[in-house]
Amino acid sequence: MPTTNRRTVLQGIGLGGAATLAGCSTRSAPKTTQTQKAMNKQKQKTVQRVAADPTDVPDPISRNQPKTVDVTLRPEEVTAEIEDGVTFNYMTYNGQVPGPMIRVRKGDTVNLTFENPAENDMPHNVDFHAAAGPGGGAEATMTAPGETAHLKFKATYPGAYIYHCAVPNMDMHISAGMFGLILVEPEEGLPEVDHEFYFGQHEIYTDKRAGETGKHNFDHEAMKREEPSYVVMNGEKYACTPDKYGAGKVETGDTARVFFVTGGPNLTSSFHPIGNVWEKLWPEGSLTTRPQTHIQTKQVAPGSTTIATMDFPVPGNFKLVDHSLSRVARKGCMAIVQADGKERPDIFDPEPKK
Incomplete structure (x- = not known):
């Protein structure tokens, strides 16, 4: 995405100035009303399920050397049922809540492709708590609908960490489903379980x-x-x-x-x-x-x-x-x-x- 276009996107939603800190603007988000209207729109892709399969967990890592791990995240705005007969407009990563679990090893490099589909209505991004860098990648991945961003970061500390959307209206985006977990295994791996x-x-x-x-x-x-x-x-x-x-x-x-x-x-x-x-x-x-x-x-x-x-x-x-x-x-x-x-x-x- 060209720099001028991205700067326009950032400024348009309150993320482009010096007041930005770790993906959060200290100013009031200027498009709260428009964002809420967009989220509550009547025509949006309808899916049968957004609930993540709790057994869809990447396999434990058996290798003893770091590598580059390719990851693709797609913010998807969809309509689904919270319970039978109750529909809601979700915002998701890859169509599920929570977003896909990502599994890497300490020393690995995460090579992220962040694709904001053209059919979406809103800008999105991602803040990785596992990333040692400004905003956890929030500004680097800020994209308008139809745009793609790329980010690389090294997994330097073991543990389980959240990732989440970090636009100024981040509370709304997270409440609509935009969060997930990345696991950074220690070099010796984790104990075997069933x-x-x-x-x-x-x-x-x-x-x-x-x-x-x-x-x-x-x-x-x-x-x-x-x-x-x-x-x-x-x-x-x-x-x-x-x-x-x-x-x-x-x-x-x-x-x-x-x-x-x-x-x-x-x-x-x-x-x-x-x-x-x-x-x-x-x-x-x-x-x-x-x-x-x-x-x-x-x-x-x-x-x-x-x-x-x-x-x-x-x-x-x-x-x-x-x-x-x-x-x-x-x-x-x-x-x-x-x-x-x-x-x-x-x-x-x-x-x-x-």
Whole structure:
């Protein structure tokens, strides 16, 4: 994209001046009203699903040398259901919420192609918390619809990190689904486990109450009040449960690793596995610190992550929730991992004999 065109785009949405800091403008975003109108437009590509498949996790890295890893992100503006009968205009990376999980190794170079499709209505970009550089790449990747940007950065510190859209109306874009997770494995890799899952929590602010059927428009005032209609995992209400797209599946005796990212934009998650604990947990996704053990509930702030493992000594459905429980019961924030296998009454006996 020519420099003059990009400068015009940046200035037009408040990102081109010296007041910009790490992808955030200190001035009020000049096009909030236009952006909200564009987001609430009636004609937008409709898709059946935006919920990311929690099992769609890149394979662990087995090589012992760094390499260049090609990554393509496409902001896609689509309409989908938050729950049955409730539609909403999402903004996504590659059509899913959270965006694709990216997996690299310390020392790798990420070679990013950022394609903003011509059919979109809004500029987009991406801020990688794993990138050691101004704005995490936000200004370098700022693109108008129909434009493509390129970015290279070296993965210099191990851990799990969020990436997210960072235009001036970033809170709106993140609330509409524009966030994901990049994992930077340490040089020695991660311990082997039986399963890996990927979940992301965020809140959705609409002009209607949760469950009210029909088209829900984005509500900027509700977002400013931090009063969401929905708080969800993987983009939709109860998406990763048997009643929707299905639970995660394991066997008793297995160990599962969970990669979890809180997009926000405003609410902290109190991440808890009902009927279990986090056997090992790496706060803030840091892989250069020793893990905590046997953690019942972990706060994960907006813009942060955690990595945690679960063991499954007994069968059953294990619910992953935000322990701010009205978000579970009223607003849709729950996923399920289903463990199949033999009962172990010596560990858990739901019907003990008298």
